[in-house]
Amino acid sequence: MGYRYDIRLSGSGGQGLILMGIILAEAIGIYDGKYVAQTQSYGPEARGGSSKAEVVVSDQEIDYPKALKLDLLLAMNQKSCDDYYMDLKPKGILVVDSTFVNQVPIPRAYQIPFTRIARDKFKREMVANIIALGAISKLTPIVSARAIEAAILARVPKGTEKLNRDALRAGISSAKKVEKIITSAPANLLENEDT
Amino acid sequence: MGYRYDIRLSGSGGQGLILMGIILAEAIGIYDGKYVAQTQSYGPEARGGSSKAEVVVSDQEIDYPKALKLDLLLAMNQKSCDDYYMDLKPKGILVVDSTFVNQVPIPRAYQIPFTRIARDKFKREMVANIIALGAISKLTPIVSARAIEAAILARVPKGTEKLNRDALRAGISSAKKVEKIITSAPANLLENEDT
Numbered sequence: 001m002g003y004r005y006d007i008r009l010s011g012s013g014g015q016g017l018i019l020m021g022i023i024l025a026e027a028i029g030i031y032d033g034k035y036v037a038q039t040q041s042y043g044p045e046a047r048g049g050s051s052k053a054e055v056v057v058s059d060q061e062i063d064y065p066k067a068l069k070l071d072l073l074l075a076m077n078q079k080s081c082d083d084y085y086m087d088l089k090p091k092g093i094l095v096v097d098s099t100f101v102n103q104v105p106i107p108r109a110y111q112i113p114f115t116r117i118a119r120d121k122f123k124r125e126m127v128a129n130i131i132a133l134g135a136i137s138k139l140t141p142i143v144s145a146r147a148i149e150a151a152i153l154a155r156v157p158k159g160t161e162k163l164n165r166d167a168l169r170a171g172i173s174s175a176k177k178v179e180k181i182i183t184s185a186p187a188n189l190l191e192n193e194d195t
Numbered sequence: 196m197g198y199r200y201d202i203r204l205s206g207s208g209g210q211g212l213i214l215m216g217i218i219l220a221e222a223i224g225i226y227d228g229k230y231v232a233q234t235q236s237y238g239p240e241a242r243g244g245s246s247k248a249e250v251v252v253s254d255q256e257i258d259y260p261k262a263l264k265l266d267l268l269l270a271m272n273q274k275s276c277d278d279y280y281m282d283l284k285p286k287g288i289l290v291v292d293s294t295f296v297n298q299v300p301i302p303r304a305y306q307i308p309f310t311r312i313a314r315d316k317f318k319r320e321m322v323a324n325i326i327a328l329g330a331i332s333k334l335t336p337i338v339s340a341r342a343i344e345a346a347i348l349a350r351v352p353k354g355t356e357k358l359n360r361d362a363l364r365a366g367i368s369s370a371k372k373v374e375k376i377i378t379s380a381p382a383n384l385l386e387n388e389d390t
Contacts, residue, residue, distance in 0.1 A: 018217060022213060022235070025235065025237060026237065028237075029236075029237025029238065030237055033239045034239070035236075035237070035238050035239070036236065036237045036238075037234060037235070037236045037237075037261075038234065038235050038236075038237075039232060039233065039234045039260050040217070040220065040232070040233050041224075041230075041231065041232045041233075041257065041260065042220060042221065042223075042224025042225055042230070042231045042232075042233075043224065043230050043231075043256065044228045044229070044230070061238065062236065064259070065234050065236065065260055065261055066232075066260055157352060
């Protein structure tokens with residue numbers, strides 16, 4: 001039996017989640033050489049402004065490309081956090097944009113203000129998704145920072161390469177800081193109530 | 196039982212097929228209000244330079260989001276045409292970019308030189324995918340030209356709206372011309388040998 005790693009990236013329309021999904025899938029599939037399926041679904045409610053993109057990774061061909069129980073959930077707003085956290089596996093990782101997510105439903109969550117970093121450091125909210133990709137590359141074993149960088153540079157508009165490379169690095173640094181906080185906290189504070 | 200309509204967009208990396216898939220999915224899902232799943236898959240062979248994006252449309256939630264037997268295949272190069280035409284349903288529609296596809300495996304195919312039109316009319320090969328979307332909106336009942344236009348304008352870079360709107364219209368016109376040729380040809384020439 002091979003492995004399967006299920007990721008959902010969620011938030012509002014306009015936060016660049018679908019581009020994130022494509023970059024993450026291309027990083028893992030093209031640059032890291034694993035099997036990847038990347039999916040977005042829309043229904044009649046799609047005008048509501050919610051957005052999600054899914055990435056499934058495996059060491060063998062993927063029969064069922066929709067995410068099932070999640071190894072990683074990125075929630076870029078409160079609604080997507082509330083709607084999807086119950087789909088996490090017991091040891092699944094929750095990463096939230098703490099600019100917009102104030103109530104975290106499980107204790108073991110990585111809370112990073114992606115949009116505030118984008119705003120304060122780069123004066124461009126639109127790079128919040130690239131900062132989040134940097135954090136994900138640090139917080140999970142599923143993709144290398146090198147592959148993420150190559151995939152980003154292949155997808156972003158010409159002339160924005162430096163901005164996006166800097167945003168990626170800011171994301172990696174932000175995750176390093178949060179990892180320290182989480183791993184130094186007493187274990188009982190971090191127990192996953194959702195198990 | 197509801198309906199299901201399976202589309203595969205295929206060609207070379209760099210032809211903008213994934214962006215096409217997203218625009219087509221958003222046109223049908225967000226603007227036309229149907230259920231849509233949009234998927235791309237990568238394997239260890241993904242560096243080879245082939246690219247494909249799939250769009251599945253239904254009047255109900257889509258359990259299995261990968262394309263099965265195809266109602267519509269767009270082939271933007273010869274290899275993708277050769278690799279995938281056998282996945283067409285007997286009455287499925289084959290649309291090829293005749294700039295690169297010289298050998299059409301079934302008689303009933305819409306041959307339109309998307310890339311040559313992009314090059315000659317717009318001096319930008321990169322709009323070949325938008326021209327192809329225009330043709331698809333004319334040749335199939337699955338998406339309205341109005342929805343495609345709204346989805347394109349929401350996705351393309353600021354400042355390129357007029358270029359892309361003109362490319363869409365050029366695609367619609369190109370399909371009108373080809374439709375006339377196909378529908379006026381003797382029926383026996385058009386019989387699908389693949390049935």
